[in-house]
Amino acid sequence: xxxxxxxxxxxxxxxxxxDPRVKMASVLMLSLLAFIMSxxxxxxVLLTFIFILLxxxxxxxxxxxFAMKFVLRFMALIAILWPLFDPSGTPVLIRxxxxxxxxxxxxxxLTSAIRVGCLATVWYILIFTTSQRDLVRGLVKLGLRFxxxxxxxxxxxxxxxxxxxxxxxxxxxxxxxxxxxKGNIFARARKYVAVLGPAIVSALKTADMLALAMQSRAxxxxxxxxxxxxxxxxxxxxxxxxxxLAMFVVPAVAKYVxxxxx
Amino acid sequence: MNAxxxxxxxPVISLQDVSFSYxxxxxxLKRVSLRVAKGEKVAVVGGNGSGKTTLAxxxxxxxxxxxxxxxxGGQDSSRTSVATLxxxxxxxxxxxxxxxxxxxxxxEVRFGPHSMGLGRDDESALVERSMKLMGIGHLRExxxxxxxxxxxxxxxxxxxxxxxxEVFVLDEPTTGLDTVESAQLMATLDVLRSEGMTVxxxxxxxxLVAQHMDRVIAMSEGSVAFDTEVExxxxxxxxxxxxxxxxxPITVLAQRLRAQGALSKGAATPLQLVEQVxxxxxxxR
Numbered sequence: 001x002x003x004x005x006x007x008x009x010x011x012x013x014x015x016x017x018x019d020p021r022v023k024m025a026s027v028l029m030l031s032l033l034a035f036i037m038s039x040x041x042x043x044x045v046l047l048t049f050i051f052i053l054l055x056x057x058x059x060x061x062x063x064x065x066f067a068m069k070f071v072l073r074f075m076a077l078i079a080i081l082w083p084l085f086d087p088s089g090t091p092v093l094i095r096x097x098x099x100x101x102x103x104x105x106x107x108x109x110l111t112s113a114i115r116v117g118c119l120a121t122v123w124y125i126l127i128f129t130t131s132q133r134d135l136v137r138g139l140v141k142l143g144l145r146f147x148x149x150x151x152x153x154x155x156x157x158x159x160x161x162x163x164x165x166x167x168x169x170x171x172x173x174x175x176x177x178x179x180x181x182k183g184n185i186f187a188r189a190r191k192y193v194a195v196l197g198p199a200i201v202s203a204l205k206t207a208d209m210l211a212l213a214m215q216s217r218a219x220x221x222x223x224x225x226x227x228x229x230x231x232x233x234x235x236x237x238x239x240x241x242x243x244x245l246a247m248f249v250v251p252a253v254a255k256y257v258x259x260x261x262x
Numbered sequence: 263m264n265a266x267x268x269x270x271x272x273p274v275i276s277l278q279d280v281s282f283s284y285x286x287x288x289x290x291l292k293r294v295s296l297r298v299a300k301g302e303k304v305a306v307v308g309g310n311g312s313g314k315t316t317l318a319x320x321x322x323x324x325x326x327x328x329x330x331x332x333x334x335g336g337q338d339s340s341r342t343s344v345a346t347l348x349x350x351x352x353x354x355x356x357x358x359x360x361x362x363x364x365x366x367x368x369x370e371v372r373f374g375p376h377s378m379g380l381g382r383d384d385e386s387a388l389v390e391r392s393m394k395l396m397g398i399g400h401l402r403e404x405x406x407x408x409x410x411x412x413x414x415x416x417x418x419x420x421x422x423x424x425x426x427x428e429v430f431v432l433d434e435p436t437t438g439l440d441t442v443e444s445a446q447l448m449a450t451l452d453v454l455r456s457e458g459m460t461v462x463x464x465x466x467x468x469x470l471v472a473q474h475m476d477r478v479i480a481m482s483e484g485s486v487a488f489d490t491e492v493e494x495x496x497x498x499x500x501x502x503x504x505x506x507x508x509x510x511p512i513t514v515l516a517q518r519l520r521a522q523g524a525l526s527k528g529a530a531t532p533l534q535l536v537e538q539v540x541x542x543x544x545x546x547r
Binding site for chain 2: 165168169171172173174175176177178179193194195197198201202205
């Protein structure tokens with residue numbers, strides 16, 4: 001399977017240039033908007049808008065394909081399974097023993113699939129256009145303690161390396177005759193003890209060595225931190241934030257204050 | 263072992279025009295063909311990124327060739343599971359921590375033969391022999407992860423040895439071992455070889471190659487740069503440099519003595535150098 005160290009794609013688009021705090025707030029609002037909307041038509045409009053943003057993000061084709069493959073498969077799964085497990089409403093379209101498929105069930109399945117598509121895609125856009133460093137810097141600027149931000153940044157950076165270690169451990173156990181593909185689900189799960197044990201030991205050793213290496217380079221010697229690049233909101237950031245805020249507030253007011261069915 | 267002699271004997275491993283590319287298109291092996299005969303001691307050497315480990319992972323089917331064919335004990339690696347091939351080829355990883363997960367050393371060493379479904383008596387005999395060969399019998403009750411790097415490496419080697427493979431592939435096994443432990447490990451490999459086991463050693467330590475191996479396969483940019491017996495391997499310093507290798511000091515000394523007419527032949531080990539000096543002195547008298 002294709003594995004990427006980081007889904008972030010370097011590019012010079014307005015989405016890349018946006019302040020990470022604006023992007024995080026926008027993604028949060030667009031996600032909530034997908035939950036507020038219950039009309040299939042409006043959700044389709046939102047999905048189209050998000051897909052246009054995805055195109056504008058100019059992420060690499062391979063990374064986009066990798067991410068969207070999961071999103072589209074998950075959407076299809078929801079659209080197919082929802083009507084099978086939600087037989088409420090009429091008219092009944094198919095009745096096969098205990099399986100009852102109704103027309104409202106199908107619409108609800110499609111609505112939920114598109115809602116999940118909106119949610120997943122908008123978060124992928126954030127990851128495609130914001131480097132891990134900027135994400136953490138944004139979170140620290142929003143009030144996260146620097147130590148926690150640094151821990152998060154290191155965890156994100158080591159995540160792919162940990163995947164490589166897992167692959168090596170699996171190879172090492174396969175070389176000793178272990179067949180991970182054989183046996184029932186419980187037998188297979190038991191076999192993964194042989195992978196998780198060395199993986200946890202390896203992760204703890206790496207963390208321990210990293211902590212020692214950071215301490216030996218005077219980490220924590222100064223309480224007041226300064227930053228090489230300070231995050232500053234620009235006019236374009238305020239415009240983007242105001243636009244998304246309007247996109248969120250108007251439908252929310254329409255639905256919950258004016259009772260417009262959207 | 264002469265490469266011509268190897269070609270005539272029945273190969274236990276045979277690579278035919280093997281190429282391999284990792285995802286992303288990096289071509290790590292380029293049309294590699296070689297044969298390893300039963301009982302050979304082969305060193306695979308080369309600079310970092312030359313394709314040594316990629317080549318070694320083809321020897322037990324962990325990697326399947328993008329093109330070409332790998333035959334292990336007569337079985338096509340592309341059509342055979344790693345678990346099946348593990349009965350023929352034992353592979354010791356560079357980092358012993360990738361293998362160790364059991365609560366005691368004995369349990370760790372027993373894991374391989376137990377997975378293969380050998381009888382309890384055979385299993386115990388193999389475990390005892392492997393622990394004895396690696397000198398870790400006194401550690402049997404201890405947790406592998408609490409041991410020193412050198413001892414963890416010995417446990418990892420013993421745990422693969424216990425599967426009783428025909429071919430033993432070791433990826434830089436002397437890393438983290440002190441001089442005495444390295445010498446003990448190489449002596450153990452000599453014992454295994456004398457019992458008919460084929461040994462493939464991936465290493466950067468040319469001194470060990472010169473002293474303990476029969477044949478050298480040098481990798482460079484994914485291809486076999488040269489495949490020859492040890493003495494010849496270290497005779498061409500320009501060729502070695504191109505492969506990011508350096509001859510061991512004894513060989514360099516012998517080459518310089520030879521250049522000054524003090525020796526008639528080169529030498530790869532201290533013993534060979536002494537023999538050369540004694541012979542030349544005898545001839546001059």
